[in-house]
Structures are given as C-alpha cells and as structure tokens.
Amino acid sequence: MPARKIVKSKFFVEEDFVETIAEVSTEETGPWKPEKKLKVVGKPTPRVDGYDKVSGTALYTLDVELPNMAAAKTLRCPHPHARVISMDIGEAQKLPGVLAIITHKNIPQIPWYGNTSYLFDPHLRYLGDEVACVAAESEQIAVEALALIKVEYKVLPFVVDVEKAMKPGAPKIYENGNIQGGKPSIYERGDIEKGFKEADVVVEDTFTTQVAVHNPSEGHCSVANWDGDRLTVWDSTQYIFGVRDALVASLKIPASKVRVIKKYMGGGFGSKLATGKYTIMAALLAKQIGRPVKIALDRKELNLAVGNRPNSVQKLKVGAKKDGTLTAMFHYSYGTVGAYPYGAGCSWPFRTVYKCDNVKTEEYSVHINAGPGRPMRAPGHVQGTFAMDSIIDEAAEKIGMDSLELRMKNYTDKDQVHNLPYTSKRLIEAYKKGAEAIGWHRRNHPAGSANKGPLKRGIGMATQIWWGAGGPPAYATIKLNRDGSARVIAGTQDIGTGTYTFMSQVASEVLEIPIDKITVILGDTGACPFCSLSGGSLTTPSVSPAVHDAAEQMKAKLISGAAAILELPEDQLRYEKGTVISKKDPTKKITISDIIGKMRERVLVTTGARNPNPEGYAINSFGTQFVEVEVDTETGKVRVLKIAAAYDVGRVLNPKTAKNQVYGGVMQGLSFALMEQRVIDQQTGKVLTTNMHDYKIPTIKDTPEIEVYIVSDADTLISSVGAKGIGEPAIIPTAGAIANAVYNAIGVRLKSLPITPDKVLTALQNKTNA
16 A cells, blocks of 8 residues: 655635645556556546436435425625614514524624624625524525514615725725725736836726626525534535534534535535535524524525625736737736625736736725625636736737737746746647637738628637646545445535546546446545535546545555465556456456455455645646627627637546536636626615526527637646646636627727627727717
C-alpha cells in the first residue's frame, strides 16, 4: 500500500485562496500519461444516473416525504430597510394546524453572514429578509398563518442603487458605511503611468453589467428529522459537509450526531454553496414539534433571498503600441453585493489573460438594501471578461490590427500575478481551432459593413481563464465484493454534471470491471469520506484522483493477496480484467472472487486521497468562444447563430458530459448577454422580476448551433488523472464574444448588458444622429 503523509495545499474557490491540510499518498499510483490509451475514461459514456432522471425515479430533496412530516414557510420583511418594533404571533398560533412559530424573541441568537447579522435579526436590511418561520400541518396553513402575524416595523431610509449608495449622505446599511471593508481592493504591478506614456494608442471606456439571479430548476429545500439527539437533514446543497458544519455551529451539537444527505439536485450554479437560513429553521422547528419539517422556497423567494451575481460598473483604460503590444491596463470597478457581505470583484481576467507589465485594478464592493450576493457560475469572471474583451477589440480597431492577432501577440505562458509558469496552456491551439470553426476570415471589415438589408451579421470572440485545479482534501473509498462488483463512496455532490458517471469510469478503468458492476454512493456525510464543495469547477479534478488512488490501492491489494496465494513475487504478476496472472506462466492466475475468498474476506476496502497540487506552478484552464450573430436593425433583436467553443481543460474524462457542460454554460452566458436582469423599483425597493415570466431566460428556440472542441490532453503535473474543471470555463467568454459580434455586425458598440432590443435601437439611432 502506498505510503502516506500530511500536506498543506492551496486551491482557489469563491474569489480567495484556501489553504487545506490533508493526508495524501506520497507515491504516484499509476498516473495516466497523455499518450496512455484508456478503455473507459475519455470515452463518451452515458450517464449512469440517466435512467433515474428520465424515468422520474430520481429522488430530489423536494421529493423527500417522511411520515407525519410538517411544512414550514417564512415571513419576510415587506420593506427594503426596517427595524422590528414589536411582534404578535398570538392570532397565528390559534390557527388550527399551526404547530410552532419561531422568531428572534423565542430562539437563541444565531450569528449569520459572518457575524454581521443573525438568523432572525430585528434589523432588516432588504425586502425579503427573514422575520419569522411557521411550521404547520400543511404549507397552505403555514402561509395563512404568516398573514396573521402582526409586526410593527420602523421603516428606515433605503438605497437600492449602487452609485447612490456610494455617495456621501446615502442611507447607511451599516454604521461604518456602505463600502464593504471601508476601502477598495487594489492590485498593482509595474508602473502604470509610465506604461501609458509609452503607448501609441490609449483607449478608455465604461461598461456595465446587471444583477443576475441563479434561478435553478429545483428550488432551495431542506427536510429535517430528529431521532432522539441525532439530526438527519436532506438538503439541496452543493456542499453537504458545509451544511453539516453550519448545523453543528448553529445548534451547538456534535458533528457525529448530524447527518446531511443530498442524492440529486436540480441545479445550483453557486447559490447552494452556502447553508441557507431555511435549513437551520427546519432543524429548530423539527426539534420543537418532535416531527420532521420540510421547508421549500418558492420562485419568488429564490429571486429575493438566496443570492445573485453582483452587477458591475467597469471603467477601463488600455494602452498599446502600434505593433499591438499592451503597455498599460487600468481597471476601476464597483458593484453591489446586496445587504450582506460578499465580493463584487471582477478584475481577475484583466490582471492575467493578456501579457502586460503595467497593470492596476481598483474594486469596490458596495452594500445596498437588496438580497445578498452569492457565487454564481464563474463569479466575477463573466462580468470582467465582457468588459475586458470589449476594450481589447476597441484597442485593436484603433491601431488597425486584427483583434485575434492582437490577442495572440499578447499571449503569455506564465501567471503574471504570482510570476509562476502554468502547468499547461493550450490557448493558442484553442484560438486557432475556434477561428477555423467560425470562419474568422469572414468578419466584417470595417465593422458594420454587412449586407445592406435590415439583417446584419457579425462575428466576435472572447478569451477565458479560470482556475479549475481542484485539490485536497478529497477522499474516496472503494469496497470490492467477492463477486467482482464494487462500491465507490465519496462525500462529494453530483449537482447535475455527471459525478456519478466519472467516478464509475475511473474505478472501471483501473480495476477493469464493467461500469454496470459499480455502484457509486455520494452526498451523505454519514456514509462517505470527506470531500469539499462542488463549485468553482472543483469536483472532477479533486475527486477523480482520489478514486484513482483508491482503485490503484485496491489493485495493489489484489496483487499482494494473489502473490501470497500463488507463492509468486508481486513483481512477477500482472493484473488484467479482474484477474491476477503470472507474467511468466499465464496458466497461473486467480480471479478477484478467489483472491477475496482465499483471503477469508467478504469485502476488500481501500481509501484513496487527492494528491497536493505541485508547488511552483499556476494551474488554470483556458479557452475561447467565437460567435456569429444576426442583428435585426428594424426590431433590435439579436439572434445568436453559432458558437464555436474551444477549451484547454486537461484530460476530459467523459466527452459526452463535458460537452453537455459547455452547452449549458453557453446558454447561460447567452442568457446573461441578452436577457437576464433583476429589476428593482427605485422608489419602493421592490423587486419586480420574481417569476419566470418577468425574469427572462432563453428557451430551446433561442439555442444556436454549438460546436465544442477540446484542444488539451492530460495535465500530469496536477494529478494522476490530469483533469481540470470545465463548469466555469463554459460560461465565461460568451457575453464578451456576443457583444463583439454585435459590434462587428452593426458598427455600434453595446457597452451595457443585457443587450436588449431597445438598447440596440437606441444605439443605432444615436449613430444615425451623430
């Protein structure tokens, strides 16, 4: 069995580096080299959970029904800023069927939002903030009870506009003001002023992006059930161990007495990374009434209270020489994080994608009286890439250079922030593949010189960078039965992206047993070894090496057992298709079943761990999207015709699910570019887009032709598997590429997302009047 050691490692998640400590293998257990021909991994494998999902037998948290289960609903603040003066729950308690009501008055204060608030805080900072929660025999009764709770509010001054919130005299969300931390986040390298003086061309512009809401198909939901002093919670979450730890901290009970389960989930996109207040409420109510309690948020609550992508105002300035060399880049931005702490930074792509020695960024995260921000698929990068690649195109046009040529001119093979080489980078190959697929040579020169009719076509592109390295701690256990079947167990989450399938593939590849003989168990803190959250493109690169390690250990254990049984040295044996065979005499062999039987075991068990990330390297994914659009200049409607997406994401474990990830990311990116927007009435602070009629997202009719190209192979510096994550890369460049394509079509740059028909028509009219 490979030796182990304790290591520290760093990986990136939610806009910060996280240091972790984990036990890992000190040996390389059969790493898969790029040239290794694999039989299962890398092949387009159908989802092992596909039948459950299409047949309707998949159990989502919303589907969990327990005997004698009660339902709960939350009373939310009707004002954007208020303080509770008094509350009377007497009438609500008398309603037949009401079982319990919890408020800030009758439960202990439970700190929330990084100790800036409480589970129930009498100081309410946004319309939708939690005031009370009612458990009843049915959800309908709970809703009726909410209307009977009498609350006297002191209505306070509010601000829901980020620019107004930054001005002196604006209503304060916190005593120390509305700028989170009281100051901006500043990054600087080189001499920015010197760089601009050296430029032949300087371009300045301002770009804005909207607040977007996650709106997953399955809403946020928790079911809590106590058995004595033991708590089991079913939760639609991207981090089961995070929910467990939040319950432990909030309820002051041992972790050994809390179990969190999540088998299937209908999307999260980052909104389900944090533990919801509703989960703690369900546990408190279940304890109080001695019955299971379910809380399921409705669509309005999803649009008010469980996160969003912050908006941004980005003021950019770029200097370049006539040959395309970037000499200086400045990024100033601010965005709203809502009423509670989060981050609105979006400058990371600006600092890292294109080679430039002189860079400065200055970012402000601003509080307003609106729902709190949360990570949303590639937080910061989607907004930042839209602005960055728009101004890169502007700079290229100003010096008379092809924008793709300018990007390739400023290619860099190192992380400029940390001055480290990348473990791998195939961005040039991605550029070439995407350009070929879209027909880059067909671009309009100059922009807006398309055919003379009302329908104008254009082509644009944008570049993507993300982390996606994964890292420890992540563990996986394999239990191999006498009949050659196996269970693979890990405390990760399948958030709809194919985790069940790739875990089966990796185990099948190493142990050479059919996938249909492998069962994967995940999403259960009571049954599975620890894995981290599923977000930030972490799951595949974190968990697959742990499964690989466990499988290699299992193979080593089988060979060791066979050596004792066959009385042969281990180095004279080889493993093939569940059988250990003598290298010299193939007639001497023994199957898994016989090995385990002769060892007098029923099940062999191994646990593998994710190796540490290598020191002295930066690990990133790279990619690009090339887009062709058609703009109707009479209606302002933008139709995306084709998107060619090319990516460097290391080894792809399953091309089928990887492409599905890109398809979904592209459509989310298209939706952000053209449709999605949270709208708040500035006079009342009321959110006007709280359903799927008012909050626009694309339908199947809006889907363009999408071509996906993977230009990478295994990145063996990062792990034995060599995979990077692809979830975030899929969405990052879409909006920027669409915006550049629209400009190429009509010759007018749209600098504010979403690019809606009214904005297009206004821009065209302004061009005509200019």
